[in-house]
Amino acid sequence: MVDRALAHVNLPPGLAGEIKAVNSVLQVQFPVKLRDGSYHVFKGWRAVHSTHRLPTKGGIRYAPNVSQDEVEALAALMTYKCAIADVPFGGAKGALIVDPRQHDAAEMEAITRRFTRELVEHEFMSPSGNVPAPDMGTGAREMAWMADEYKRLRPQDINHLGCVTGKPVTAGGIRGRVEATG
Template sequence: GHIMLKALTMFKGARALNFNAVARCFTVPGAAEPNFVEQTNQYFDQAAEFLSKTQPGMVEKSLLDFIRPPKTVLKLNMPLRRDDGTIDVIPAYRAQHSFHRVPCKGGIRYAPDVDQQEVEALAALMTFKCACTDIPFGGAKGGVRIDPKKYSVRELERVTRRYALELSKKGFLGASIDVPAPDMNTSGREMSWIKDTYSYIYGQHDVNAAACVTGKPSEPGRN
């Protein structure tokens, strides 16, 4: 709660700033455009600088260094047997940025160009959005590097269930741990597959197994 309050103060105060992190990079001749993580970190550093000037001593640098990076990042290479019998290797990721409040919360996106730095940046932004709106969750984000238009429904179900299985085995899924939601190119269909897979494995021990995801289709008699 203490960390969340400090993050809330820092980012609400930083709204008054005109962030020009990306533009400033181009003032250096030959400088490359920063990637998503670097841009997010630049915004964080500017907000921290604003806080240090307006409320000196409120947050120690060591605490900021702790808040800034993701706490855990999972990288997977998942085999997918296609309908024609061939096997594709599908990269996938899940980043958990903060555990100051649990569960972590963040969507899962399917895209052909999603990578680790993208999910790390989006997980950090989820933490900050939750802090600014006083929602008691940490931030997380997941991604599967796949173009869903090039795969059949059965193939998408296989890769989704495999992803859910890997997240479950490695402690990246559960109502009290990390709760995904739909995002780019995912919907209630994928959330239903994830819930079904998790419930099959842990349902007899976890009464809240069905709450492992949000955004799933509604069922009669359930909220």
């Protein structure tokens, strides 16, 4: 898709490669103890396509069949969408291989909080640098857990409410967010 579009524009040498390249990708694997006492190792990613504008912005996807390639492509699409709409963000996207239908709320909270810890500890989540949002398989509930975990890990950050978007109003979100994103 990108190559087809780039064929119609006259870019300086090397710029096409810069437009297509993903800036950075974090891959994480971590265990979570499930309610039955067993442990499961979860795998996930957070890709940052472009930091030409900060913060970077993009959803967190929970799905059983997501891949790093998909995350990188979706991060690039976020950059392009923000640029076309003249929204001052770079593009990012995250995903975790998990089927939310296979876990109860307590397990999903533990999984989400652990994923959040990985993102924060590796500097892939912050109000001024990399801001997640809901995507397929996630919603306001997961964003509230992520925001709470971020605040627990970074209590000195006075801007902690800006670490994610899509939170419930009761957790610092804004009215009309669901309607605004379609």
